[in-house]
Amino acid sequence: xxxxxxxxxxxxxxxxxxxxxxxxxxxxxxxxxxxxxxxxxxxxxxxxxxxxxxxxxxxxxxxxxxxxxxxxxxxxxxxxxxxxxxxxxxxxxxxxxxxxxxxxxxxxxxxxxxxxxxxxxxxxxxxxxxxxxxxxxxxxxxxxxxxxxxxxxxxxxxxxxxxxxxxxxxxxxxxxxxxxxxxxxxxxxxxxxxxxxxxxxxxxxxxxxxxxxxxxxxxxxxxxxxxxxxxxxxxxxxxxxxxxxxxxxxxxxxxxxxxxxxxxxxxxxxxxxxxxxxxxxxxxxxxxxxxxxxxxxxxxxxxxxxxxxxxxxxxxxxxxxxxx
Amino acid sequence: xxxxxxxxxxxxxxxxxxxxxxxxxxxxxxxxxxxxxxxxxxxxxxxxxxxxxxxxxxxxxxxxxxxxxxxxxxxxxxxxxxxxxxxxxxxxxxxxxxxxxxxxxxxxxxxxxxxxxxxxxxxxxxxxxxxxxxxxxxxxxxxxxxxxxxxxxxxxxxxxxxxxxxxxxxxxxxxxxxxxxxxxxxxxxxxxxxxxxxxxxxxxxxxxxxxxxxxxxxxxxxxxxxxxxxxxxxxxxxxxxxxxxxxxxxxxxxxxxxxxxxxxxxxxxxxxxxxxxxxxxxxxxxxxxxxxxxxxxxxxxxxxxxxxxxxxxxxxxxxxxxxxxxxxxxxxxxxxxxxxxxxxxxxxxxxxxxxxxxxxxxxxxxxxxxxxxxxxxxxxxxxxxxxxxxxxxxxxxxxxxxxxxxxxxxxxxxxxxxxxxxxxxxxxxxxxxxxxxxxxxxxxxxxxxxxxxxxxxxxxxxxxxxxxxxxxxxxxxxxxxxxx
Numbered sequence: 075x076x077x078x079x080x081x082x083x084x085x086x087x088x089x090x091x092x093x094x095x096x097x098x099x100x101x102x103x104x105x106x107x108x109x110x111x112x113x114x115x116x117x118x119x120x121x122x123x124x125x126x127x128x129x130x131x132x133x134x135x136x137x138x139x140x141x142x143x144x145x146x147x148x149x150x151x152x153x154x155x156x157x158x159x160x161x162x163x164x165x166x167x168x169x170x171x172x173x174x175x176x177x178x179x180x181x182x183x184x185x186x187x188x189x190x191x192x193x194x195x196x197x198x199x200x201x202x203x204x205x206x207x208x209x210x211x212x213x214x215x216x217x218x219x220x221x222x223x224x225x226x227x228x229x230x231x232x233x234x235x236x237x238x239x240x241x242x243x244x245x246x247x248x249x250x251x252x253x254x255x256x257x258x259x260x261x262x263x264x265x266x267x268x269x270x271x272x273x274x275x276x277x278x279x280x281x282x283x284x285x286x287x288x289x290x291x292x293x294x295x296x297x298x299x300x301x302x303x304x305x306x307x308x309x310x311x312x313x314x315x316x317x318x319x320x321x322x323x324x325x326x327x328x329x330x331x332x333x334x335x336x337x338x339x340x341x342x343x344x345x346x347x348x349x350x351x352x353x354x355x356x357x358x359x360x361x362x363x364x365x366x367x368x369x370x371x372x373x374x375x376x377x378x379x380x381x382x383x384x385x386x387x388x389x390x391x392x393x394x395x396x397x398x
Numbered sequence: 399x400x401x402x403x404x405x406x407x408x409x410x411x412x413x414x415x416x417x418x419x420x421x422x423x424x425x426x427x428x429x430x431x432x433x434x435x436x437x438x439x440x441x442x443x444x445x446x447x448x449x450x451x452x453x454x455x456x457x458x459x460x461x462x463x464x465x466x467x468x469x470x471x472x473x474x475x476x477x478x479x480x481x482x483x484x485x486x487x488x489x490x491x492x493x494x495x496x497x498x499x500x501x502x503x504x505x506x507x508x509x510x511x512x513x514x515x516x517x518x519x520x521x522x523x524x525x526x527x528x529x530x531x532x533x534x535x536x537x538x539x540x541x542x543x544x545x546x547x548x549x550x551x552x553x554x555x556x557x558x559x560x561x562x563x564x565x566x567x568x569x570x571x572x573x574x575x576x577x578x579x580x581x582x583x584x585x586x587x588x589x590x591x592x593x594x595x596x597x598x599x600x601x602x603x604x605x606x607x608x609x610x611x612x613x614x615x616x617x618x619x620x621x622x623x624x625x626x627x628x629x630x631x632x633x634x635x636x637x638x639x640x641x642x643x644x645x646x647x648x649x650x651x652x653x654x655x656x657x658x659x660x661x662x663x664x665x666x667x668x669x670x671x672x673x674x675x676x677x678x679x680x681x682x683x684x685x686x687x688x689x690x691x692x693x694x695x696x697x698x699x700x701x702x703x704x705x706x707x708x709x710x711x712x713x714x715x716x717x718x719x720x721x722x723x724x725x726x727x728x729x730x731x732x733x734x735x736x737x738x739x740x741x742x743x744x745x746x747x748x749x750x751x752x753x754x755x756x757x758x759x760x761x762x763x764x765x766x767x768x769x770x771x772x773x774x775x776x777x778x779x780x781x782x783x784x785x786x787x788x789x790x791x792x793x794x795x796x797x798x799x800x801x802x803x804x805x806x807x808x809x810x811x812x813x814x815x816x817x818x819x820x821x822x823x824x825x826x827x828x829x830x831x832x833x834x835x836x837x838x839x840x841x842x843x844x845x846x847x848x849x850x851x852x853x854x855x856x857x858x859x860x861x862x863x864x865x866x867x868x869x870x871x872x873x874x875x876x877x878x879x880x881x882x
Contacts, residue, residue: 082519256493259493259494260492260493260494261493261494262485262487262489262494265476265480265484265487265494266484266485268473268475268476269473269476269484271475272473272474272475272476273471273472273473273474275471276471276472276473277473278456279455279456279467279471280456280471280472280473280484280485280535281455281456281459281460281485282484282485339473339474339475340475
C-alpha cells in the first residue's frame, strides 16, 4: 500500500497546510479577501519574486546559494529602462540583452564554483556587488519607461470570469513555474541537481556531469533573476538601479518556507510556489488589516522562517534516527 | 616508492577472486588502477581480451568495470529506483519514464533477490540495502567485472549472508567478482581464488581451497624467517606481583571489539596482534577513554572506573601515540620544542606557561635521550623524517613520565634503524617500571617487544599468549584458526 504521508513529503505538506490555513484565516477575517481578483493579484504582485525564487530553488537544491539575484533585478531593470528610454532601442532587443547579462553572470558564477571549488556564498556576493555597481554606473537616478510597447505590456491582461484577470507578469510566472517543475522532475538535468545536493562526491562517482550541471544551475538562476528584473521594470514602469535591494533574502525565505533544505537535496519547485504564496498572503492580509504597519510582514515572515527551520531540523533528526 | 610492482591479476568470468593484503600492500592501488582512478605507469588492462584504458571511475563503469565501495556512494535523498538508474534514465516524449525506472530497478534488485519498495528514499534503508542498491546499479550497466571494496565492514552476520547469496547468484551468471575484505572467514566462505599482495608485490596466488589459513596469514604478515628470529627473552618481570595497572574485563563496543579481557601490570609490555581491522586500534582507544564502552569493566589500580574519558586517562598517568601520527599526533607547523612540551604544558594549564628556557632544556634533554636527529629544536617538526617525528611524539609523552604508554603502530613507515631504537627504548623504560601497550603489524616486532600478547581476530579477542608461547608461528596460527 502506498502511503500519502511520507517523511519526504512532510515539509511540502506542512507548507500546504500553513498556506491554506493563512488563506482561510485571512479570508474569514477580512471582507473581500476570498475574491478571485485578490487571488490573481497574489500572482501579479509577486511574479518577479516568484520567478527569482524558482531559479534560486535549483541553486539551493544543489547545496549552493545565489546572493546576486536581487542586484541582478536592479541591473536588468535599469539596463532595459536605459536602453529603451535613453537609447531608443526596441524593448524586445533590450530585454534579450538583459537576459544575456543574467546568463553571462550565472555562467561566471557557475564556472568559478564548479571549476575552482570556490564557496558559492562568496562568489555570488562578489556578483552582487558587481551587478549593483554596474547598475548604478548606468544610471543613479531611476528612469521612467514611456515606450508604448512597454506600457502596453504593463497593461496587458487576459480577462477571466469573476472580475479577475491574468497579467503578462503572472503569465510569465506561471510559464516559468511549469517549465521548472518539468525540468526538475522529468529531465536528467533536474535529477542531477537533486543528486548533487544529496552528495557531490557520490554524484561524481555515479558518473553525473557535475560541473556542467552546476554551471547550468547558476546560469538558470542568473536568467531567472534577469527576467525577474524585467518583470519588475514592467510592473513599476521604471528602471531603478537600487531596485530589488534585499530581494535575494525574500527569495531565500520563500524557498526555505517552501520546504527546500538550505543544505540541498530536498525540496521542490511547487514548494517554492507555495512559499511565495505564503509571503503574498501575509503581505495582503496586513494591507487588508489596515492599521498594522508593513513591517509586520517582516516580523511574520521571520517567525515563520524560524518555525520551518526547526521543523526541518526535526525531520532530519528523525530520519537519522530511523536509519542509524 | 613503488606502490605496485609488476603485479599480474586475472579475474575469470564466474569467479569470486579475493584480493588480500595488509595496509599498504597495494590492494587499493590495484583497484584504483583497474577502475581508472590512477593510471598505471606500465602494464596493461584487458577486458574480455580487449585492451582498455579507463580514465575515470565513470569511464571504467561504461567499459564494464563497476565498483561498490565500503561507503555507499549514492544519493540518500533520492529513491532507491532513481539511484539505480540515475544518469541513464529511460526517456520518452515527456521526459523520464518513471514507471520504467521503477521496473528496471525492481528487475536489477530481483537478480539479487531483494524485494523492497524502490519508491522510498535510499537513506531510509539500512546500509546493507543501500549496498545492494549500489550493486544493482552496477548490474544495470551490464558490468562484466564487479569490484567489491570491503563491502561487509558495516554489515551484521545476516546481512553478510544476504550479500553472499547475491554474489553467488551473480557468479552463476558469469560475472567476475573482485572481493576485498579483512575478514578471513568471509574469504573462505565466498571466494574461489585469491591473490595475496604484500608491500606492492604479489606474494601468492591460488585456488582458495589450496591455501590454508595459516599460509594466508603467513603470506600477509609473516616475514621471511631471518636471523634475529631467535632472540633472547628478557626474564619475566618481577613487578608482576603488584596489582595490575589496568585490567579490562570482557570489554565490548559494537563495531569495535568484543570480549576484550587483558591486564597490564607495572613494567609490562602488552602486545596486541591481529590483522588490520581486527580491533587493535579500537582496543587502544578504549583503554585511553577515546570511545565509550558498551559493556564490560575497566579497572585502574585495582579500582573500577566509570565513564572513563581521555582526561581521566591522562590524569591516571596514561599516554597515547595514535596510529596516524600525521593527522592525530604531530602538529607539523610547530617546532620540535613546542611539539615535545605540548602535553606537559596542557597538563599545567595554559595560564601557567612553562618558561621558555625550561622548555628548551626539556626539549634538548629529550632530543639527546631519544637521539632525535634535528639540527635545531626550533625547526618545524614537519621537516624531520618519519622516524624522528615518531620519536618527538614519544618524547612528548615521556616528559610527562607516564605509567602506561599506549603505542599504536609506533614503527609504521619509519626506517629500520629508527624502528630498532624505538623498540630498544621501550625495553629500557620497561626495565624502569613503565608499562606499554604495543600494537604493530610487524609480528616480529611484537614477538621481540612483548611478554604478553593478546591475539585479536575479526574484532574479537581470541587468546592471550605469554612467555615462551609468543612466537610468530603461534600468533599466526591463532589468527588463522577457524572461528566458531
